[in-house]
Amino acid sequence: MIEASGLVKNFGQTRALDGLDLRVNDGEVHGFLGPNGAGKTTTIRILLGLLRADGGKASIFGRDPWTDAVELHRRLAYVPGEVTLWPSLTGGEIIDLLARLRGGLNPTRRAELLDRFDLDPTKKARAYSKGNRQKVGLIAALASDVELYLLDEPTAGLDPLMEATFRDVVRELVSLGRTVLLSSHILSEVEALCDRVSIVRLGRTVETGTLSDLQHLTRTSVVAETERPIGDLSQIPGIHDVEVNKTHLSCQVDTTQLDALLRRLTEAGVRTLTTRPPTLEELFLRHYGDALEER
């Protein structure tokens, strides 16, 4: 569905993309994961034919996004990372306009999505909050019957309830055989929705594969205090960065081995326990060596 290899894009002196590869298969939700400034938006804009790549190849539905932009756009829907609207138009008007320009929308679906996202379509766009602006963009895209959805950090500004609604809607689209490219810098969002993931950093793809391929990325940080000394943890596989000081433990553990670690801890008598998923930035720092460079 989407095929990109060796994409290069320079903005003046800065190199936004430096040989990026991306492959999205038919009917999958593909997570496009990376920290801010990694080149996710630039890649999507190249796929939309808004920017022209300085090097490499890209194709959607087997066609060139730059030369065949208009025809391709009738088969896809796009939600930009920052949805900006015409202040004097209402949300409902904008949803209809964008969907019609894309080739029409499904009115029942539109009504259903307005309801599920709890959006008042009679308000002027200038009165919408950031979250509501985002909803206008989402509904306009998700109410369109197209083959491919390009979503650039679509949940920015949505509250947790609406994020859950968004996830449900995306799952429904996938069950209909649609394809979704979901860019995000939030690991948990990608984990919840995506079949396959590409991780980008500094304009390059550093990992790509199914979620289980990337299991090693989904470690949990554990900090615990026990009543008795914990002893040696080195027999447990999948445990990393262990720091033990008698009754104090701090480590990273693969999610599959969390159970084994917890057994050992309860044996020693847990006094306090904190666990949290690692942030994406921590993962990058640990996995890909050097510190995130100033760009």
Next chain:
Amino acid sequence: MKGTVALVRLALRRDRVMIPVWLAVFISLAASSAAATASLYPTVGSRVLAAEAFNHSQALVALYGHIYDPTSLGEIAMLKASGTGAIFVAIFAIITMVRHTRAEEETGRLELVGSTVVGRLAPLTAALLIAIGASLVLAVLTGASLVAAGLPPAGSFAFGFSWAAIGIAFAGIAAFCAQLTRAARAATGSAIAVLGVVYVLRAVGDTASPGGPRWLTWLSPIGWSQQVRSFAENRWWVLLITLGFAIVMVAVTYLVATRRDLGAGLVPDRPGPAQGGRTLRSVMGLSWRLHRASLLAWAIGFVLLGLVFGGIASNVSGFLDSQQARDMFTKLGGAKGITDAFLAAELGFVATAAAAFGIQATMRLRSEENGQRAESLLATGTGRVRWASSHIAAAILGTAVLAVGTGLAAGVAHASQVHDASRVGALVGAAVAYLPAVWVLIAITVAGYGFRPRAAMAGWIALAAFVLLAQFGPLLELPQWVMDLSPFAHVPKLPGAEFSWLPLALLTAVAAGTTAVGLAALRRRDIPA
């Protein structure tokens, strides 16, 4: 008010080009008019003749105001500057105020600023300080430049401060308008509407007969500035009226500002349609929605203007009884019959203003791109050329509406005075003849935009250059080929002059070719660039 100083610094940083450019244009306009007029009316006798002719023409008094001391060189020299220059000083103040208050609030940037250690009233205070400060700098520099051009110091500085008074009054008016609605455009629009009203008040008051409503002049900030009578009596005390007015406006504004929420307006938003109507089926329809309010406002202004100058045109010749006055007028117009010369001159002014509308409408391409709204449209089945054409069409058709509307209004008003229905067609034709030149300016804007959004400024720069050429070219005796750079120079000065198709066809071709270059460039570049 905490944080005001930091905000003033930020605003000065953002405006470090805009404010100096505006000020430089005003000052050079004033100084060059002063220098040029001195050679035009070297003797007291020539000035008295011209001033009397001028004061006898209702049309000119309505446009510019009275000359109070016919012997004064300064008054004749600064006539246009105090009459129409004042409008631009007011617009400068309005733009500056709205840009730093409501526009910041609408984009949400003020929210970011407001969350830091900045008082609720700091942004408003900072904007007022900038606008008022710039007005005062304008007063001092204008005064100094007029003294340098050889005018008497007292009058020079009185004139400078009368300009500043307009800037300060409209800073107050715009500050209040910025509180009314959520939209920055509406704030600018309502402040400019106030400007239109007070200009008309002064015009009506100045042309009223003794016993008529002459007091109307005293309801207008522009009237107050002119009643300083710089270079005649130099009545400095009149400036206190403006000062008092500004204090009241600012106090009311502060009162309103402390009582409303950030982002909200005094006038609540009304709900709109829940569904896109028939117009919103294409980018063309969207373009109509985005441009219609502004086009309507411009059209009303143009029709009123057409009615006024069409209505007084036939009286113009009656007021000009001396040869000297006739000479002065043909200098302004350039054709044979004085009525025709007057109409042609007014239509030329209208064409310049229509070009400003056209450039502004075309510049919408740039703001749509910078606001990332273009991106949403271009990611649908809408191509770049089609999208750009929707705004270019608004500019081209909009200027055509303005030209036809003004020609029609002027024609009807004039024809009813002279009882000659054929004048309607003649004036519509005369107004339409300017369109190819207007379209060249739209095309220059498109060409600049096609290469880079910032380069769309080429449209405004070209318009400013052509206006300066037309205003000062003859006075500075520039060579003909320089004068011919302006597309307006090639338009036959109708009615009166001989009509010819060739220059109009060539101008249209130039406009079409330049537009095509811009669109071709747009197809090749990144969006957003």
